[in-house]
Amino acid sequence: YTFDTEGRLAVWANKPSGATASANELYDGAGQWVARQTTSSGVLTTSVYVGPLVEYDSSGSTTTDYFSFAGQSIAIHDSAWHYLIADQLGTPVVQLKANGTPELLQLKLPYGGGRYAAASLGNLGFTGQRKDTSPNLTYFNARYYDQDVGVFLSADPVTSGHIPSSRVTTLPPAALYLSQPRTHGL
Secondary structure, three states, X not given: OEEOOOOOEEEEEOOOOOOOEEXXXXXXXXXOEEEEEEEEOXXXXXXXXXXXXXXXXXXXXXXXXXXXXXXXXXXXXXOOEEEEEEOOOOOEEEEEEOOOOEEEEEEEOHHHOEEEEOOOOOOEOHHHOEEEOOOOEEEOOOOEEEOOOXXXXXXXXXXXXXXXXXXXXXXOHHHHXXXXXXXXXO
């Protein structure tokens, strides 16, 4: 793994030399994927991301487009249109043909591990996030998640894991008193 100056994954390969799978990542200033190139068994795939709405994947003569609306993956277009139905967490579980006939099904375990899949629903992983199939991780817009283990691979970049001292010192004394456990002499 190689990381950029912001600590984001920039280059990945499945082994140090003679890799059969690799990826190069490009991010915007907010840390979102803009483009990536993956190679798996000699096949190059280029992906371009237009915000959270559209993803264009091109591999040889094959192009696959993924469409989202209101944070949910709703459709895939390759040589035909396919529509997605998600579970309560936003994970796509059923793919429908344009005429409404189910064509693919996948079920997930808690925390996103695979339970059953008749086939893969493209590159959509747990909660509808982008699945990186080379290292089998899901990209959650700022860090990677291993759905098989159920953990993020890095700390949340937005929070540092502690309460800033300014929050504690600006609490009124009554708030500190009410948060203390009390006994009633029982």
